[in-house]
Amino acid sequence: DAKTTQPPSMDCAEGRAANLPCNHSTISGNEYVYWYRQIHSQGPQYIIHGLKNNETNEMASLIITEDRKSSTLILPHATLRDTAVYYCIASRGATNKLIFGTGTLLAVQP
Amino acid sequence: DGGITQSPKYLFRKEGQNVTLSCEQNLNHDAMYWYRQDPGQGLRLIYYSQIVNDFQKGDIAEGYSVSREKKESFPLTVTSAQKNPTAFYLCASSIPSRAGDTQYFGPGTRLTVL
Numbered sequence: 001d002a003k004t005t006q007p008p009s010m011d012c013a014e015g016r017a018a019n020l021p022c023n024h025s026t027i028s029g030n031e032y033v034y035w036y037r038q039i040h041s042q043g044p045q046y047i048i049h050g051l052k053n054n055e056t057n058e059m060a061s062l063i064i065t066e067d068r069k070s071s072t073l074i075l076p077h078a079t080l081r082d083t084a085v086y087y088c089i090a091s092r093g094a095t096n097k098l099i100f101g102t103g104t105l106l107a108v109q110p
Numbered sequence: 111d112g113g114i115t116q117s118p119k120y121l122f123r124k125e126g127q128n129v130t131l132s133c134e135q136n137l138n139h140d141a142m143y144w145y146r147q148d149p150g151q152g153l154r155l156i157y158y159s160q161i162v163n164d165f166q167k168g169d170i171a172e173g174y175s176v177s178r179e180k181k182e183s184f185p186l187t188v189t190s191a192q193k194n195p196t197a198f199y200l201c202a203s204s205i206p207s208r209a210g211d212t213q214y215f216g217p218g219t220r221l222t223v224l
Contacts, residue, residue, distance in 0.1 A: 032210040043114075043200050043215035044153070051210065087152065097168070098213060100145075100152030 002027040002090040009105040012082075018075040020104055022088030025069040031092050033064060035073045037084040038103070044087065047073065078108045113137065114216035116201050121221045123195075131186045131219045133201035142184035143202040143213065146170060153200060159184055188221065195223045 005023040012018040024033065034049040048055055048062045050071075055062045061074040075082055087103040114135045123129045133142065141160050145153040145168075155168030159178040173192025178184055184203075188195045198220050202213040 034210075034212075041198070041218070041220070043116075043202075043218050046212050046214060049210050049212065097155055097158070098153070100154075102150070102152050 002031055003099075004088045004090055004101060006086070006088050006101065006104045008102065009107065011107050011109055012075075012078045014080060014108055014110050015077055018078040018082065018106055018108070020073040020075075020086050020088075020106060021070065022072070023070045024088070024090045027068050027090045028092075029068075031090045033062065033068075033071050034089040034091060034098065035060070035062065036087045036089065036098075036100075037082075038087065039084045044100075047086075078106075080108050080110060082106065083108045114201060114203055114214060116199075116216040116219050118219060119217065121219055123221070123223050125223055126190045128190060129188050129195075129221065131188065131199055131201075131221070133184045133186065133216060134182055135184075135201075135203045135216075136182060137203055137205070137214065138181070139203035139205045139214075140181070141204045141206075141211075142178070143204075144168075144174070144176065144184070144186045145200045145202065147198040147200060147218075156186065195221060197221060 002024050032049050035047040036044040038044045050062045064071045085103040085105050089098050117132045143158040144156040147153050154170050157176040159165035175187045200218045201216045204211045204213040
């Protein structure tokens with residue numbers, strides 16, 4: 001599975017959009033991009049995933065560049081409850097072994 | 111309510127004792143996983159099981175054992191051979207999908223070995 005690179009931390013004002021970047025320059029054609037988040041001392045929560053096309057659900061939007069070497073998770077209206085560590089993962093999903101790095105700590109400020 | 115349950119939430123054991131962590135799911139998922147998380151770190155895969163009565167080692171299986179006798183249950187035993195067992199343990203399950211598998215996680219068990 002491809003390695004991903006994320007900034008260690010980001011701040012966002014409450015009510016504004018939070019844009020979390022992820023680089024996955026070695027991603028292969030059959031690897032999906034997954035996003036999870038983990039609030040302190042809880043299990044990770046699935047947010048969204050995609051292969052090539054942009055995706056949107058009730059939680060977030062996922063924008064994947066045309067060359068698939070990077071992606072951005074967008075939380076359209078961040079709230080204080082969105083403060084968490086966000087993990088970007090590239091995985092084939094076959095054995096579904098998810099490799100979690102250290103992620104991005106998003107701090108939503110009031 | 112469908113989901114994954116792990117018990118207990120906090121567990122304390124003396125050094126040298128084996129301890130078994132419970133993981134149950136009622137999502138009818140075929141695959142189940144155990145991860146370990148240390149402070150400030152990401153998750154590392156211990157064991158996974160794609161089907162009943164079958165399981166494979168993950169990246170850090172030494173000192174751990176599992177069983178998968180029922181689809182709903184995937185208990186993890188932390189043995190005395192595990193050198194640094196104090197950690198946060200997470201169980202997950204997934205079902206194959208043409209749109210990419212998705213893992214769903216339980217709330218975790220925090221194990222402290224004294």
